[in-house]
Structures are given as C-alpha cells and as structure tokens.
C-alpha cells in the first residue's frame with residue numbers, strides 16, 4: 338500500500354526541535370537577512386549607566402507594587418498590538434538586575450561571544466532576583482489588563498543578549514512560535530540598560546499599519562526569505578515601524594500577533610533584556626506545534642498538544658482585579 342506523503346517525507350516545520358534552546362536561537366538568527374556589521378558602521382558606545390544598585394529587598398518591593406496603568410496605554414496596546422511603559426521600574430532596580438544577568442550569562446556562556454545572540458531560558462526556576470521579575474504582579478497584572486483577561490499564566494522567561502556585532506533578529510510574529518491556541522498571549526521585554534537604536538532596539542509594527550500583502554507571505558524555516566519578503570513589502574508600502582530607543586526603566590509588551598524585529602547591535606556593549614511571556618488562563622496547547630516552537634515541551638512539561646496549557650511551570654502570575662483600583 339502506498340504510504341501517505343506525511344509518512345515518507347519528514348516535514349521540516351511540523352516537527353519538534355531536537356537541539357537545546359541556545360542551538361535553537363543560533364539557528365533562528367540565521368532566518369534573518371543580514372548586512373555584515375562593518376567596523377566603520379560601529380557607533381560609539383552608549384553612555385554607561387552609573388546608577389547605584391538597589392538592594393534585593395528593594396527590587397522585590399518595587400516589583401510587588403502595582404503599576405498605575407493608564408487607560409491610553411491599554412487602548413494603545415489594543416489598537417497597535419504593543420505598548421511601551423515608562424518608569425515601570427526605578428533605574429537602581431534595573432542596575433541590580435543588570436549585574437545579576439551579567440553574572441548569569443558569564444556563568445553560562447563565558448566571554449568572547451561577539452556577534453552572537455545568547456539566551457538563558459527559565460531563569461525564574463533558579464534565580465530568586467529574576468524570579469521576582471518574571472512572577473511579579475507588576476508585570477503579570479499589566480499583561481492581564483492589556484489583554485483584558487481575568488488571569489495570566491507564565492509560558493517562559495528568558496535572558497536575551499544581543500552581543501556586540503550581532504545582526505538583525507528576523508521579522509516574526511510570536512504566534513508562529515508559541516504553541517498556544519489563544520490570541521491572548523503577550524511578552525514583556527524589559528531592557529537592562531538604555532537601548533539606543535544602534536544597539537538593536539525592539540522594533541514593532543503597529544497592527545493598523547500591517548499591509549495585507551505581508552499577511553500572505555508564507556513563513557520559511559529554510560532560509561531568510563520570509564524576513565526579506567516582509568522587509569521588502571514594508572519598504573514598498575512606505576510603512577515605518579516603531580524603533581524608538583528605550584529609556585532606563587521602560588518596559589514594552591507585545592501581543593503574539595505583533596510583527597516585530599530588532600536591528601543589529603552596532604555598539605560595543607551587549608544589549609541585554611529580560612523577556613517573559615504570559616497567556617490567558619484557560620488556553621490550550623495547539624494541536625500541531627512546529628519546529629518554530631523550539632523547546633516548548635520544557636516550558637509545558639507533560640502537556641500534550643490540544644490539551645490545557647497548565648503544568649507546575651505555568652503559575653498564575655497576574656490578574657485584572659488588582660489593577661482597577663490603581664488606574665490613572
């Protein structure tokens with residue numbers, strides 16, 4: 338009997354990622370079109386922050402306090418699919434987190450990583466300071482409020498370091514990555530230093546500006562063609578994404594359907610962020626996760642495709658209840 342095509346040919350998309358998480362990122366960055374960063378392109382380093390580091394108790398206290406989310410921020414997020422929130426944490430807290438993240442990256446990846454994109458996943462499981470961010474009501478409640486859901490669970494957290502000389506992050510939407518069957522999924526992107534445009538700032542395309550032609554481009558896991566085609570369509574449409582710099586203490590949230598990229602790091606300083614992804618309580622895992630979903634089974638241990646996305650690694654982090662009283 339003739340075998341079905343799916344039995345004969347292994348589908349490069351509908352398969353689990355076989356390597357580890359860092360290998361996934363190393364591969365994923367090859368899906369971005371790159372212009373080599375020439376030394377003449379390298380810009381002068383951004384001013385180093387000289388903030389005094391907050392002690393641990395202050396880091397925890399600042400992240401436990403609710404954030405006064407403005408109505409305009411909620412409507413901006415719902416219209417555009419992302420929002421940036423200033424003064425989410427004081428500079429001294431960023432400084433304390435930044436030092437801890439430097440230590441964690443150094444322990445895991447050592448030095449001499451110019452040109453690479455480094456990741457450390459599930460940091461909340463081992464580091465109490467980072468756990469204070471990932472599981473904070475301050476981030477979790479804001480995620481719930483922006484998405485308009487009663488409660489959110491954690492999908493995963495990670496440290497993302499775009500080292501000096503590292504190229505672009507490919508254009509993508511996270512809902513092509515996360516195996517979560519809900520539009521109510523969002524990621525907080527928490528810079529650990531100021532991020533000028535030349536350092537590879539997160540660049541989001543407002544929902545209202547997405548040309549219809551971009552939505553029709555098929556995702557490729559073979560090469561950088563998807564990234565190139567998205568870039569070309571945006572250029573042809575004259576659409577300008579938001580690549581403004583980040584201030585110290587500013588945190589952005591982007592929805593899973595938000596098209597985003599990040600530029601190359603043309604400075605001599607690593608661009609480091611903490612990123613955590615939250616989803617609405619009650620969400621299921623999709624029926625067919627793909628290679629783009631990376632190590633999703635590590636983030637949802639024991640959870641089968643098509644069943645509720647709940648495990649011991651997906652605590653409830655935030656809810657809308659707490660915020661209504663502190664709205665501006």
Ligand SMILES: O=C(O)CCC(=O)C(=O)O
Pocket residue numbers: 497499506511524526597598599610612
């Ligand atoms: O940090 C980057 O360059 C990309 C991050 C990203 O794509 C995300 O947080 O969804």
